[in-house]
Amino acid sequence: MQRVLVGYATRAGSTAEVSGIIADELRARGFDVVVADLRDDPDPAGFDGFVLGSATQALTWLPESLTWLRDHGRQVGRAALFNLSITAVDPTKQDVALGHNKAASELVEASAQAAFAGRYAPKKVGFFKRLLLRVLAKKPADHVDPPAIRAWARGLDLTRTNKTP
Template sequence: MLVAYASKYGSTAELAQFIVETLRDEGLHAECLPASKVTEVNEYDAVLIGSALYMGRWRREAVRMARRHRKALRRRAVWAFSSGPLDFSASGRDIPPVPSARRAMDRVRARDHITFGGRLETGARGRVARMALDEGRGGDFRDFDAVAAWARGVAAEIEAPEGL
């Protein structure tokens, strides 16, 4: 399995690595790569594509990866995840994919999508990040129990007789 991610400040990269570790704990071979470094997907049976949400959009690297590899991804099991709300809303309800994520999912025929809370730490660069921090919206809102549960669900689908 491949877990490809697009991250601005490292939070989504950490989620992707945590997902890989969970999949490995479930007995699957999985590796983690930045979406911008993915050159081939044919060697994988399944792919998870994740992106930080920034200004209400998936990061360009994730969108490009889905577009560039769409034909090969359509022949694989694909799931998608987003990381970004700077509050606990993702823990309390299902948040639908933003339009750019929905388009990427449709392009590759992804099976499912989930949104996880994000993280924004003091010292993050960029005007938008500083504004969010100035408004008191910083912090870590990732729910690793929910991430692990979702990853285990993906593993169960793959291991099911008709999983792939």
């Protein structure tokens, strides 16, 4: 059975939830899946495939996710990448939202990429983010789309290349 790491970085929990949805779909496909917060620095040894994602901040992945990729990217080689972004709420801005994966895709070969909309729950974000979203007139909303996330996970090719010990 192919072993897959679904690694994520989150601030308010939505990316962890999306990672769980992806993991459930991969398990249904017969993969042995481990879900891990990249802040915990999971060891990539022993995994045959990788699905890595992050919430976005300042149009890129969170610092801890990029640090993990810098430290382990060579060993990972190839991964499916996803982000959660407020930009992804607008279907006409999907290319912009996918651009938030740029820094990550420079550290590993991206076998697939996605940008998903997340959830804005004011009680789960810091003061400055709440202030920014208030200025942008963003109201609390849940944009997590499990069917779209599952569909993306169903289509993933988790064949690994550039594998190094």
